[in-house]
Amino acid sequence: MLIVLHPDVSREAQAVIEGRVRELGFTPHAISGAGRTAIGITGNKGPIDPGHFRELPGVADCIPVTAPYKLVSREVKHEDTVVDVAGVPVGGPDLVVMAGPCAVESEQQILAAARGVAASGASLLRGGAFKPRTSPYDFQGLKQKGLELLAKARAETGLKIVTEVKDTETLGTVAESADLLQIGARNMQNFSLLEAVGDLRKPVLLKRGMSSTIKELLMAAEYIVSRGNKQVILCERGIRTFETMTRNTLDLNAVPILKRESHLPVIVDPSHGIGIRSAVLPMARAAVACGADGLIIEVHPDPDRALSDGMQSLNLAGFEKLMREVERIAAAMDRAMHRVARA
Ligand code: PEP
Ligand code: MN
Numbered sequence: 001m002l003i004v005l006h007p008d009v010s011r012e013a014q015a016v017i018e019g020r021v022r023e024l025g026f027t028p029h030a031i032s033g034a035g036r037t038a039i040g041i042t043g044n045k046g047p048i049d050p051g052h053f054r055e056l057p058g059v060a061d062c063i064p065v066t067a068p069y070k071l072v073s074r075e076v077k078h079e080d081t082v083v084d085v086a087g088v089p090v091g092g093p094d095l096v097v098m099a100g101p102c103a104v105e106s107e108q109q110i111l112a113a114a115r116g117v118a119a120s121g122a123s124l125l126r127g128g129a130f131k132p133r134t135s136p137y138d139f140q141g142l143k144q145k146g147l148e149l150l151a152k153a154r155a156e157t158g159l160k161i162v163t164e165v166k167d168t169e170t171l172g173t174v175a176e177s178a179d180l181l182q183i184g185a186r187n188m189q190n191f192s193l194l195e196a197v198g199d200l201r202k203p204v205l206l207k208r209g210m211s212s213t214i215k216e217l218l219m220a221a222e223y224i225v226s227r228g229n230k231q232v233i234l235c236e237r238g239i240r241t242f243e244t245m246t247r248n249t250l251d252l253n254a255v256p257i258l259k260r261e262s263h264l265p266v267i268v269d270p271s272h273g274i275g276i277r278s279a280v281l282p283m284a285r286a287a288v289a290c291g292a293d294g295l296i297i298e299v300h301p302d303p304d305r306a307l308s309d310g311m312q313s314l315n316l317a318g319f320e321k322l323m324r325e326v327e328r329i330a331a332a333m334d335r336a337m338h339r340v341a342r343a
Helices: 011-023 107-120 144-157 168-177 191-198 214-226 254-261 270-274 277-289 316-332
Strands: 002-005 027-033 036-042 059-063 083-085 088-090 096-100 124-126 160-164 180-183 204-207 232-236 266-268 294-298
Touching: 002 011, 011 027, 011 036, 088 096, 096 107, 096 316, 107 124, 107 144, 107 316, 124 144, 124 294, 144 160, 144 168, 160 168, 168 180, 168 191, 180 191, 191 214, 204 214, 214 232, 214 254, 232 254, 254 266, 266 277, 270 277, 270 294, 277 294, 277 316, 294 316
Parallel strands: 096 124, 096 294, 124 160, 160 180, 180 204, 204 232, 232 266, 266 294
Antiparallel strands: 002 036, 002 059, 027 036, 083 088
């Protein structure tokens, strides 16, 4: 249930309402929207009698919430959530592009990538330091050293950092360096990890599991938001289908459905979504055209020598071209490209 408060409700009255929710054994979640605050309730197994709240001072309305993913649903918050990634607004009017290599490989590689993607207009630098790989014999990432190199690239370029957190053991270390914590497709239903990032107050990029439904993605986001971390960005990155000509099938259907069902920002990863370098640009254009709030793109200064995902990585010139073309699609959608102010 959603308790809608009067616009001029006092702090005391709100505290009484929240206290009543707790007395009933449930959890209140304050949700601020334009010009009004509401209290979402979780923890109830069935419908709650609105009679518990209707007569309390400050209560304007009690509305049942039908979606199972309550706090992330549009039912509880009509306005779009804008996630603030260290000053970069994701989910607002501007399109945000995150770009960089699949993995941080060396100082020279990450600095070249960072300088290149910054010059083309990216706002965030991506790069895995802790890599979850299908084979234990594949490059597992530079780990702590990789985080230090990302921090160095941030200091030089002003780009904010998005990097993957692979497990709860390394979460503390990764959270110290990252501006945006990426939860990878393979971890979308790692509930301990979802709960642990839900306890932090740092933005999270939640990637859709490769065999997960849209509803499961929203339920995974609910795990994070129900612990109090409201800063979640959803990412469509392709799903497994019967198709074998592409690495995954980029499910752009998910974009309008997620935007309809949830107030959270939605970005698209066409690199993993199709897995073929020459096809990343057209799918990036399509993602923006169907309403994505941003893109995450794999870019490597020398893709043919990349230690992971070279087949789908653009070189710096390819990324520059992508940015120019995507900007035109964004303009057709009445959106500008977010730019980082540089000294
Ligand atoms: C990545 O971003 O490099 C990655 C491993 O992505 P995903 O979790 O979507 O496979
Ligand atoms: Mn990758």
